[in-house]
Each structure stands twice: as structure tokens, then as C-alpha cells.
Amino acid sequence: MKRNLPLLATGAILLVLFGAAAVAYDGFLSSRVIVNLFADNAFLGIAAVGMTLVIFAGGIDLSVGAVIGFTSIFTATLITGRGLHPAAVWPMAIGLGAVLGALMGTLVHVYRLPAFLITLAGMFLARGMGFWLNTESVGISHRWYDALANFDLAIGDAVHVPAAALLLLGVVLVGYVVGHHTRFGRTLLAIGGNEQSALLMGLPVGPAKIAVYTLNGACAALAGIVATVYTSSGNASMGIGLELDAIAVVVIGGTLLTGGRGHVAGTLLGVLIFGTIQAAILFDGRLSSWWMRIVVGALLLTFILLQRIFVRRKS
DSSP: OGGGHHHHHHHHHHHHHHHHHHHHSTTTTSHHHHHHHHHTTHHHHHHHHHHHHHHHTTOOOTTHHHHHHHHHHHHHIIIIISOOOHHHHHHHHHHHHHHHHHHHHHHHHHSOOOHHHHHHHHHHHHHHHHHHHOSSOEEOOOHHHHHHHHOEEEETTTEEEEHHHHHHHHHHHHHHHHHHHSHHHHHHHHHHHOHHHHHHTTOOHHHHHHHHHHHHHHHHHHHHHHHHHHHTEEOTTTTTTHHHHHHHHHHHTTOOTTSSOOOHHHHHHHHHHHHHHHHHHHHHSSSOTHHHHHHHHHHHHHHHHHHHHHHHHHO
16 A cells, blocks of 8 residues: 555546646536547657656656657658658657667666766757757658548547557556566666665666666657657657656656656656646636646655655655
8 A cells, every 4th residue: 555655646636636627617527638638748658658667777868858859850851851651760760769778778887877967968969960950840741640640549429539649558558567567677676776686686787777778768759759740740849848847747656766666657647637737727728838837846846755755764
């Protein structure tokens, strides 16, 4: 029960926020609003799943937003500018994200360099490469993009779930299985709990750390592809600050920022909290978007303080 307290707290906050918005604004409880919470935040959620696994191992990755921007302009440039098919471009984009993640993971592990600094360098590299490709927004017009934008899974007559929401749920499910029901996931949690103990236990610390950064790079690239489908364009400035949003929803979702304990499902709840605040501000029409930052900041501070208390009691 104690292990799941952060997850339960996150779920309770989501219910309170959503319930308050449903009471305050007519139509907030509609199926369309609920589905859009998933679809509109799909690329944030996909990036946050990868970030969750990195934080499981006590790491951090500040390059996520920049990789999303690079992936979006890389994808748009090759599809629109070069006439390549998305089926050829998407694997290349995900591969580049994975390669950058693997490089950062190798530097973090082999040379014992701080993940903060290495991924900060990765952020500048990815963002710079994106602007080198194109400083302007590039539109994408392709039948696959049109098909994905118009696709939805009908559940009854009232509920229509778009492709982005389905992909988010699929990534969360895979992340949950990997993080909580595989040896790899247990190794990540052991590393985050105490890396020296994990080494003494004979766990593959090095390969696991490199693999998790590789996986996170692939998730960030996938998020960038989803963003291009969502906007039908690519832009090197896309995703600025999104790495901080991803870290915020992971922590609000109940994952210890120091690693060793967390919940992939909690990250999804954190994303939904983020989306609920955004939707409530849009429904109100009078509040500035900065109110979302204020509320998220307050929640983040609260969860960090609670984590500190939890760690002290545990020690």
C-alpha cells in the first residue's frame, strides 16, 4: 500500500481537478474532451514514458524537446523537400534519436560524466542540427498524414478515439510492461536505488544505462513524428521546454526524481493532469496560459517535498 501512495495521490489530484472543471464548465465532461486529453498530449506522454525509465535509473535527459524539434524538421524536410515516403523517413528519424541517446548514455556511463551536462550538450546539438536543416516551418502534405489525421476508432456512437491517443496508450502499455515486468526494468530501479549495490549484485549496470538512454532517444523521436502528424508540419523550434514538462509530469506521477522508485502508469496520470489544467484554462477563456505553469509548478513543488519526506523516513 505504501509503495502505491504516490500513484494514489496523483489519481486523487486528477479526479479533484477534473471534477472541479466539470462542475465549473458546461461540456467539460463530454467524451470529446476526455479523448482530446489523450490526443492533444500524445507527444508529451510518449516522451514522458521514455523519461520515466531514465529517471527510474537515477538519470535525466534534457535533450528530449530538442530531439522532438529535430525529428519534426528532419521528417518534414525529407517528405516534403525530398519526396521520400513516410515509411522510409520515420524509421530513419527514430534511428537517429536512438543513436543520439546511445551516445549520451555511453558518455554518461563510460566516462562517469554528469547526465545533466551530457544531455544539455545533446540538447544544443539536436536543436542546432534542426535549425541547420531549416529555420522555417515546413508543411507536410501526404496521404498517410491525411489518413492518420482523419483516423479514429469508434467505440459506440459517441466515442471516437484518434490515432495519436491510441499510440499514446500503446506506448504507455509497453513502458509499463518494460518498467515493471521485465528484468531490464527491475535493473533500472535497482540502479536508481543504489548503483553500487546493483553492481555488487552482478546486474548489467552499464548496458542497462546505455540502453535506457537509447530507448528514451527513440521515444523522443517517436514523439516528434507524432507532433508532425498532429500539426501537419515540422519546425526546428518545436518542443522547446518540453523536456521540463516531461520531467514535471513524471514527478507529479509519483516517480522519485532521485530514481529507484516510480510508476509508468503514474506518468500517464501526470500527463492527464497537465492536459486537464490546459483544457480548463481554454474553457474559461479569461485565464492566461501562464496559470497552467503556476498550477503545475505548485503541484511539482508539493510532490518534491513529499518525496523528500518519503526518502528521509525510508533512510
